Amino acid sequence: MFKPLRIGKHEARYPLIQGGMGVRISAGSLAGHVAKCGGVGLVASPGIVLNSEFFNGSNYLKNSSLALKEELRKAYEIAPDGIVGVNVMVALTDFEELVVAAVEGGAKVLVCGAGLPLTLPGLTAHAPDVALVPIVSSVRAAQLIAKKWDKAYNRLPDAVVVEDPDTAGGHLGEKIENIGNGDYDQYETVRGVKEFFRTEYNLDIPIIAAGGIWDRADVLHALAEGADGVQMASRFVTTVECDAEDAFKQAYLDCKKEDIGLIMSPAGLPGRAILTNQQGIIDYDRDRGSSCSHGCLKKCSYKESGERFCIVRSLDRAQRGEVDSGLIFCGTNAYKANRIETVQEIFDELFAETGAVSHEEAA
Numbered sequence: 001m002f003k004p005l006r007i008g009k010h011e012a013r014y015p016l017i018q019g020g021m022g023v024r025i026s027a028g029s030l031a032g033h034v035a036k037c038g039g040v041g042l043v044a045s046p047g048i049v050l051n052s053e054f055f056n057g058s059n060y061l062k063n064s065s066l067a068l069k070e071e072l073r074k075a076y077e078i079a080p081d082g083i084v085g086v087n088v089m090v091a092l093t094d095f096e097e098l099v100v101a102a103v104e105g106g107a108k109v110l111v112c113g114a115g116l117p118l119t120l121p122g123l124t125a126h127a128p129d130v131a132l133v134p135i136v137s138s139v140r141a142a143q144l145i146a147k148k149w150d151k152a153y154n155r156l157p158d159a160v161v162v163e164d165p166d167t168a169g170g171h172l173g174e175k176i177e178n179i180g181n182g183d184y185d186q187y188e189t190v191r192g193v194k195e196f197f198r199t200e201y202n203l204d205i206p207i208i209a210a211g212g213i214w215d216r217a218d219v220l221h222a223l224a225e226g227a228d229g230v231q232m233a234s235r236f237v238t239t240v241e242c243d244a245e246d247a248f249k250q251a252y253l254d255c256k257k258e259d260i261g262l263i264m265s266p267a268g269l270p271g272r273a274i275l276t277n278q279q280g281i282i283d284y285d286r287d288r289g290s291s292c293s294h295g296c297l298k299k300c301s302y303k304e305s306g307e308r309f310c311i312v313r314s315l316d317r318a319q320r321g322e323v324d325s326g327l328i329f330c331g332t333n334a335y336k337a338n339r340i341e342t343v344q345e346i347f348d349e350l351f352a353e354t355g356a357v358s359h360e361e362a363a
Helices: 029-034 060-078 095-104 140-154 186-201 216-224 246-254 277-290 301-305 313-317 345-349
Strands: 005-007 008-010 017-018 039-045 083-089 108-114 131-136 160-163 208-209 231-232 260-264 270-274
Touching: 008 083, 017 029, 017 260, 017 345, 029 039, 029 060, 029 345, 039 060, 039 108, 060 083, 083 095, 131 140, 131 260, 140 186, 140 313, 160 186, 186 208, 216 231, 216 313, 216 345, 277 313, 313 345
Parallel strands: 017 039, 017 231, 039 083, 083 108, 108 131, 131 160, 160 208, 208 231
Antiparallel strands: 005 008, 260 270
C-alpha cells in the first residue's frame, strides 16, 4: 500500500527520510541502518567532527569534512546499496565545504535547511546525480529557492521537505512568537508547494512532511493529506542503532510532555528541546568563562557577545551522555518514547503490509 519514494534518480523502498540530528545523534550507524531498512538515511553534518578520531580540540573547521566522509563510509558499510544522504545547515560557517565533502563521500541526497540554500546547485554542478532537497516552512520560501535555482543554475529541487515549526525538533525556521499560535497549517503548505511546482514548472516532485511524525497513523495521515512521504527524527533516537550515548536516549524515555518546549538558540533561531536542564546548560559556560573556540556558525550571539551559551559544545555534551549540562533537542512527540527498539522494528510497525488499518481506525 505504500509507494516507493523517488527523489531525483534514487528510489527508496519506503516513503521515509530519517531527519538529520546534529552533533552525532544521526551519524553513520543510524543513517546506515535506516538506509538498510529501505528509507533515506541522513548523516547530520553539524558538529560531526566532535567526539571523533579527527578532533584534537582545535581543528573543528579543518577536519569536519574528514569526519563527515568517515560517517558516510560507515553508513555505506552497513547499507552498500542504500540511499544515504547528508543534512547540511545553511547557517554553518563551513556550509560550502561540507556540501563538497558530502558529494565526495558519496552522499546521494543533500537536505538543507536553517536558511535558504540558494547556492546549492552551483556547489554540486559537477555531481548532477546527487538529489537536492531544501527544507522550507512556507510556499514563499519554496518559490524563492526554485526561482533562484532555475534562473542561476537551470536546476530545480528534486524534492522539498515542509517542516512544521509547531511540532518539529531542533532549529526551526520561524519566528518564535509565531510558533504554536494556531496560524500554521502544515498540510496546506504541503499542498501549496506541490501546486506551485505543478503550475509554475509542470513538475511533480515529492513533497515531504516533517514534524510530529511518530507512528503509522501519523504516516497515513500525512499521505492522505497530500504529502508524498515523511521525515522522522525523534522516533529514531531511542533505537539501538542511534549514535547517541545511552544517557541521551534515556532522557527521551524519562521526559514528560510538559518538559518539551522552545528555547532561543544563539544561532538566532528558535529551537525545540527538553527544558528541564536549561539552567545547567547556561551555567556550564558561564561558570567556566568559556569563549567560542570553534566558530561553527556564520552568525552566533555567543560568538559575538557571549550571550546565552555555546550551542555546539552543549549539543556535544548531551550526545556524549552529559545530559545535566547538554542541550537535548527533540520534537513535540519525544515524550511518547517508552522503550529502546531497533530501526527495523520501527519500519515493521510503520510499513507492515498486512493487517493495515486506516488512519481513522489507528487513531
